[in-house]
Amino acid sequence: MSDNPSPRPEDAHGWQWLDTVDPVAAQPINHLSESVDRRESDPWQWLGENPHPQPTATSAPRAWHRGRARVIAAALGTTAVIGAVAVTLTDVPDSESSGASAPTTLAAITQPSTTTGPRAPACTGLDAPVVTDTDSADTDLPGAIAAFQYAYYARRDAGAALAVVTEDAGLDPAALADAVAAIPAGTTHCVGITPITATAAQVHLxxxxxxxxxxxYLQLVNGRPAEPGPRTLITNIQRR
Incomplete structure (x- = not known):
């Protein structure tokens, strides 16, 4: 095996901010939608390996299986966002997952899909309680996730994205801004969010x-209530 692997495509627009991290405990997922895209290796290659491209925006996703979990710790803290931001992350096989908190009742936190009428092309194939490509002012974790992704992809505003991340996350505003600027022009997004507890959600981006x-991209996202205030903020991201 070569000591100098060739650059990954996602590094071109900066996803290497999720590459180097400290080990943390993983939170398990007990179920995943079978309608999402099947990854030949690890589905969240944007956390360290190449994501599997679809040939067209309307291609029907294939079934995927659970891959390895990469945990982004409660204090997100690496050295670069899409070029250089920081989030604490580590590869942990599903069998090594530990320290998961007790689940809360899903009935209270699972919301109906926010998608109404014809779906945006990026939303094709997403099946989750919340499917959205819009901004959100909701105070729960799905609201924070939707707001972060909208700020990142649609508004291209690093400050707005950081507004829904904990202050101790260690994200470099300048590096995040560089990462946002590196996204190819005309890129759109959509996110499917399935709450697991009030502070954990399964995400298909x-x-x-x-x-x-x-x-x-498949991941788990964790959060915690802001202090002061009712809003939940993002604390970590776990790769699937």
């Missing part, structure tokens, strides 16, 4: 390029 190339 779609990034759709102007040329029709589609990338599907």
């Amino acid at each position: 779609v990034e759709l390029h102007l040329d029709g190339r589609r990338l599907d």
Whole structure:
């Protein structure tokens, strides 16, 4: 095996901010939608490996199986966002998952899909309680996730994205801004969010390029209530 692997495609727009991290405990997922895209290796290559591209925006996703979990710790803290931001992350096989908190009742936190009428192309194939490509002012974790992704992809505003992340996350605003600027022009997104507890959610993110190339990313996101205030903020991201 070569000591100098070739650069990964996602590094071109900065996802290497999730590459180098400290070990943390993983939170398990007991179920995943079978309608999302099947990854030949690890589905969340944007956390360290290449995402599997779809040939067109309308291609039907294949079934995927659970892969390895990469945990982004409660204090997100690496050295670069899409070029250089920081989030604490580590590869942990599903069998090594430990320290998961007790689940809360899903009935109280699972919301109906926010998608109404015809879906945006990037939302094709997403099946979750919350499916959205819009901003959100909701105070729960799905609201924070939707707001972060909208700020990142649609508004291209690093400050707005950081507003829904904990202050101790260690994200570099300048590096995050560089990462946002590196996203290919015309890129759209959509996110499917399935709450697991009030502070944990399963996420299927779609990034759709102007040329029709589609990338599907799977992850877990954790959060905690802001102090003061009722809003939940993002604390970590776990790769699937």
